Amino acid sequence: MTLKNTLADAIKNAMKAKEMERVKVLRNVQAAIKQIEIDGQVELDDKEVLALLQKQIKQRQESLTIYITNGREDLAQKEQFEIDVISEFLPEQLSDEELTQIISTIITQLDAQGMKDMGRVMNAVKDKTTGRADPAVISGLVKKALTA
Numbered sequence: 001m002t003l004k005n006t007l008a009d010a011i012k013n014a015m016k017a018k019e020m021e022r023v024k025v026l027r028n029v030q031a032a033i034k035q036i037e038i039d040g041q042v043e044l045d046d047k048e049v050l051a052l053l054q055k056q057i058k059q060r061q062e063s064l065t066i067y068i069t070n071g072r073e074d075l076a077q078k079e080q081f082e083i084d085v086i087s088e089f090l091p092e093q094l095s096d097e098e099l100t101q102i103i104s105t106i107i108t109q110l111d112a113q114g115m116k117d118m119g120r121v122m123n124a125v126k127d128k129t130t131g132r133a134d135p136a137v138i139s140g141l142v143k144k145a146l147t148a
Contacts (some may be wrong), residue, residue, distance in 0.1 A: 002045075002049075003023055003046045003049045003050065003089060004030075004033060004044070004047055004049060006089065007029065007030055007033075007049075007089060007098060008030070009021055010026055010088075010089075011026045011027060011030065012024060014123060019085060020045065021081065022029050022085055025081070025082045025085045025086065026085065027088060029052075029053065031043065032052060032056065033049060033052060036048075038050065040100045041046040046048060047131070050075070050130050050131030051130060051131070052088065052093075053086055053089055053090055053131070054090070054134075054135075056086055057083055057086050057087060058081050058082045058129055060079045060085060060086070061079075063075075063079050064080060067079060070077075080100065090131050090132075091131050092132065093131050093133060093134075094131055094133045096137070099125075099129065099133055099138060099141055100141055102125060102128055102129060102144070103121070103125055103138075103142055103145050104145060105139055106124045106125055106128070107121055107145055109124075111122060112146060114146055114147070115143070115146055115147065117146065118142060118143065118146055121142050121146065122139065122142055123139065125138050126138065133136060
C-alpha cells in the first residue's frame with residue numbers, strides 16, 4: 001500500500017470517527033500532494049511524498065516557534081496538533097548514532113576528503129535516509145564528520 005493510499009484511508013477513518021480537525025489537516029496534505037502532481041504532471045512515489053511530508057512538518061515547526069515566541073499559545077497548539085498528525089505518516093526516525101554510522105560508511109565509500117565533498121556526502125545520505133531523519137541534523141553530523 002502506497003503512502004498516498006494510507007493517507008486516503010486515514011482521511012476516511014477520521015471522517016467516520018468525526019475527527020474533523022484531523023480530516024482538515026490530512027486533506028491539506030493530500031491537496032499539497034495533488035497540487036505538485038498536477039503542476040509537474042507527474043505521479044509522486046513514496047519517497048517524494050515523504051519529502052513533502054517532511055517539508056510540511058518543517059513549515060509548521062517554524063510557525064510553531066514564531067507563535068511560541070509571540071505568546072500565541074492557541075495558534076501554537078494548533079500547529080503542534082498538525083505536526084503530530086503529519087508525523088504519524090513518517091517512518092521511525094533514526095537515532096544520532098545510527099545516522100553517524102550511515103554517514104561514516106558513506107564517507108568511506110565516496111572517499112570524501114573534507115568539506116569540499118559535503119554535497120556528495122549529503123546527497124548520498126539523504127537518498128539512504130529519506131523520511132527517517134531531519135536534513136538539518138544530517139547536515140550537522142556530516143559537517144562534524146568531515147571536519148574531524
